[in-house]
Amino acid sequence: MTHFIDSLPLPETIKKILYQKQGPLTRDLLRKPGEFGLGQVPATKKPDATTTAVCGYCGTGCGLNLHLQQGEAISLTPKTSYPVNLGMACPKGWESLTVLDAPDRATTPLLKNKQGNQVPVNWDVAMTEFSSRFKEIQQKHGNDSVAFLSTGQIPIEEMAFFGALAKFGMGMTHGDGNTRQCMATAVVAYKEAFGFDAPPYTYQDFEESDTIILIGSNLCIAHPILWERVMRNRHDPQIVVIDPRMTETAMSASEHLAITPKSDMALLYGTARILIENEWIERHFIEKHTNDFSQFEQYVKKYDLEYVAKQTGLEPQQIINFAQTIYTGKRVSFWWTMGVNQSYQGVRTAQAIINLALMTGNIGKPGTGANSITGQCNAMGSRLFSNTSNMLGGHDFTNPQHREKIAGILDIDEKCIPRENSWAYHEIMEGILKGKIKGLWIVGTNPAHSWINQGQAKDILERLDFLVVQDMFNSTATTKMADLVLPAAGWGEKEGCQINSERRISRVKKVRKAPGDALSDFNIFKLVAHYWGCSKMFEQWKTPEAVFQLLKQCTASQPCDITGIEDYAMIEKQGGIQWPYPTNHDDDRNQRRLFEENEFFTEDKRAKFIFEEPRGLSEPLNENFPFLLMTGRGSASQWHTQTKTRNSAVLRKLYPEKAFTEINPADAKSLGISQNDLVTVSSQRGSIRCQAFLTHAVQRGQLFIPMHYEDVNQLTDAVFDPYSKQPSYKACAVTVTRCHHAGV
Numbered sequence: 001m002t003h004f005i006d007s008l009p010l011p012e013t014i015k016k017i018l019y020q021k022q023g024p025l026t027r028d029l030l031r032k033p034g035e036f037g038l039g040q041v042p043a044t045k046k047p048d049a050t051t052t053a054v055c056g057y058c059g060t061g062c063g064l065n066l067h068l069q070q071g072e073a074i075s076l077t078p079k080t081s082y083p084v085n086l087g088m089a090c091p092k093g094w095e096s097l098t099v100l101d102a103p104d105r106a107t108t109p110l111l112k113n114k115q116g117n118q119v120p121v122n123w124d125v126a127m128t129e130f131s132s133r134f135k136e137i138q139q140k141h142g143n144d145s146v147a148f149l150s151t152g153q154i155p156i157e158e159m160a161f162f163g164a165l166a167k168f169g170m171g172m173t174h175g176d177g178n179t180r181q182c183m184a185t186a187v188v189a190y191k192e193a194f195g196f197d198a199p200p201y202t203y204q205d206f207e208e209s210d211t212i213i214l215i216g217s218n219l220c221i222a223h224p225i226l227w228e229r230v231m232r233n234r235h236d237p238q239i240v241v242i243d244p245r246m247t248e249t250a251m252s253a254s255e256h257l258a259i260t261p262k263s264d265m266a267l268l269y270g271t272a273r274i275l276i277e278n279e280w281i282e283r284h285f286i287e288k289h290t291n292d293f294s295q296f297e298q299y300v301k302k303y304d305l306e307y308v309a310k311q312t313g314l315e316p317q318q319i320i321n322f323a324q325t326i327y328t329g330k331r332v333s334f335w336w337t338m339g340v341n342q343s344y345q346g347v348r349t350a351q352a353i354i355n356l357a358l359m360t361g362n363i364g365k366p367g368t369g370a371n372s373i374t375g376q377c378n379a380m381g382s383r384l385f386s387n388t389s390n391m392l393g394g395h396d397f398t399n400p401q402h403r404e405k406i407a408g409i410l411d412i413d414e415k416c417i418p419r420e421n422s423w424a425y426h427e428i429m430e431g432i433l434k435g436k437i438k439g440l441w442i443v444g445t446n447p448a449h450s451w452i453n454q455g456q457a458k459d460i461l462e463r464l465d466f467l468v469v470q471d472m473f474n475s476t477a478t479t480k481m482a483d484l485v486l487p488a489a490g491w492g493e494k495e496g497c498q499i500n501s502e503r504r505i506s507r508v509k510k511v512r513k514a515p516g517d518a519l520s521d522f523n524i525f526k527l528v529a530h531y532w533g534c535s536k537m538f539e540q541w542k543t544p545e546a547v548f549q550l551l552k553q554c555t556a557s558q559p560c561d562i563t564g565i566e567d568y569a570m571i572e573k574q575g576g577i578q579w580p581y582p583t584n585h586d587d588d589r590n591q592r593r594l595f596e597e598n599e600f601f602t603e604d605k606r607a608k609f610i611f612e613e614p615r616g617l618s619e620p621l622n623e624n625f626p627f628l629l630m631t632g633r634g635s636a637s638q639w640h641t642q643t644k645t646r647n648s649a650v651l652r653k654l655y656p657e658k659a660f661t662e663i664n665p666a667d668a669k670s671l672g673i674s675q676n677d678l679v680t681v682s683s684q685r686g687s688i689r690c691q692a693f694l695t696h697a698v699q700r701g702q703l704f705i706p707m708h709y710e711d712v713n714q715l716t717d718a719v720f721d722p723y724s725k726q727p728s729y730k731a732c733a734v735t736v737t738r739c740h741h742a743g744v
Contacts, residue, residue: 055096064089083203111126123519148441151443204591205371211237211240216242222632269614282359355611438466449476493518562582574588578592617733637654673692675694715734
């Protein structure tokens with residue numbers, strides 16, 4: 001097996017994972033090495049030119065060289081000079097072009113006929129049906145009876161067009177994005193603590209830290225290029241992983257704190273108490289640059305060592321050692337992802353992390369920060385420009401001055417802009433259930449698979465009078481339910497910009513023609529505006545770059561000000577540009593972090609300590625459901641609902657075809673379950689079948705199933721953080737039983 005893995009054209013990080021992780025991850029790798037064709041060009045095709053673009057998979061935002069033949073991309077390689085990935089790419093990035101040739105691409109509009117079958121129609125029929133059906137619903141039930149669900153996977157220019165068209169042109173009030181599922185917690189945590197949604201770091205901090213603390217983050221799998229950046233760190237950093245599960249990242253860490261699930265807040269508050277008691281904090285920084293520390297100091301006194309050890313399942317010495325590690329580190333960086341965000345108390349957990357960074361002065365300096373890593377390729381762009389939870393440029397729908405500013409820039413009547421905030425994603429779903437929303441327009445997301453408590457989600461979507469789904473694939477669980485499918489171009493088939501986790505704005509380029517009659521989302525929105533009768537409102541929105549110029553103006557005087565960016569050419573020349581980049585900028589570094597002057601985006605320029613009593617599991621374990629199910633990334637070659645990755649023969653070889661559940665061998669023995677047995681995992685909401693993978697990576701009483709398989713969200717519980725409204729995917733009560741034969 002080792003010789004076989006060595007022969008694969010994969011980054012060293014991925015090879016290390018394959019060495020460590022036997023079983024499901026490597027089970028399907030036993031193929032001929034020649035079958036792997038990452039980045040290979042057929043002998044009949046040789047490139048005659050090269051251009052560059054940013055990858056369209058995850059929020060890392062890697063730079064790629066796209067090799068062209070007669071103007072069309074035929075292969076790619078990672079860009080060595082790009083400041084994000086420095087010549088590295090994960091398997092998904094290598095296969096970005098392959099999935100564009102998938103057999104299930106949506107190539108023509110599909111309209112459901114009276115028999116319930118989706119049949120091909122032309123764009124005129126599709127747009128006429130779109131406009132007439134939605135207008136009929138609004139006339140009968142009011143403007144609020146139609147809503148939209150956006151995405152974090154299209155360029156910012158398309159996001160902005162979608163949100164502006166729906167809200168300003170079509171009169172919708174309610175529209176949210178699927179970034180609610182991944183980043184809403186970080187958004188709210190940053191806004192409340194710093195005054196703006198402002199991830200403070202740059203990827204260079206991975207290489208500058210001498211202490212790296214990863215909380216609820218399997219960086220090695222979820223963001224393999226960022227793990228490569230950690231591996232480049234020359235300071236021999238201490239790496240502490242806080243995670244109930246022995247993840248691939250935890251295997252390589254200096255220390256793994258295998259806490260009881262959802263006890264993060266107790267650990268972080270208890271650690272704060274130790275730091276304060278020993279005066280291992282930066283009093284001068286706290287007094288000069290923060291608010292409400294004295295209240296926080298009083299609050300954490302009750303988190304004594306005995307209590308925290310009991311809550312977390314850790315040994316007292318482990319907790320003490322953790323605090324000492326933070327104290328002795330000169331450059332400590334704290335990083336979190338979905339293990340924190342996707343929680344019923346995610347916002348306060350994220351703020352507990354921010355508190356530790358503030359109280360130790362680990363912010364605004366190289367190798368420091370309280371840093372949330374984004375999931376989707378353009379989730380950061382969605383947070384600023386999708387017109388969902390914020391108005392364009394991070395503005396507030398409820399603020400009259402903000403509405404007047406945006407209306408002036410866009411040359412529209414201010415009365416067209418909603419004066420209230422949209423319902424959140426789950427509130428839109430509840431609105432459908434209650435009969436308040438009758439029509440829904442979904443772009444670039446797959447809620448029939450990805451939304452929490454899948455059975456209920458599908459039932460809700462079936463209640464709609466009219467469901468429009470705009471996607472590059474016609475085979476997703478959601479497109480199959482649609483009354484109207486609009487075929488969209490994918491990454492590499494259109495123009496625009498994306499913003500990655502470190503706030504870097506980079507270019508997406510058209511290097512392929514979309515198949516059949518598929519159009520870029522941008523051109524679909526132009527068609528909708530024409531057929532709806534509001535195209536005059538969008539006369540300035542002629543091209544993606546014209547929209548970019550409008551969005552620049554929207555950011556003026558905001559923390560995310562990018563008015564200093566001249567055009568697309570400037571972005572490409574500089575290897576991407578991190579916001580802020582105002583007109584009067586005097587800093588052209590390609591790695592820039594926030595808060596270097598210790599000034600935050602609050603009114604008094606001070607950061608805020610925020611804390612709250614932790615709550616117990618939203619669904620406690622009981623006799624009928626004695627196991628805690630956790631979900632997360634399955635492998636570096638899988639992505640979200642697999643609409644893309646399943647269309648790559650190479651990527652399919654790097655992960656198991658069927659769902660599996662990790663179970664502790666001791667639990668498996670007590671239940672009579674052996675390696676690779678077919679088992680049924682059940683919650684109060686449903687049951688699924690998967691293979692048993694016996695591993696000590698999970699503790700007794702816990703199970704883990706990758707989130708990518710379509711059935712998994714039949715199990716998850718529709719519970720939400722009260723502040724961010726983000727779903728809590730990571731913990732629900734289940735039971736597991738062995739299937740005695742295939743028919744059971």
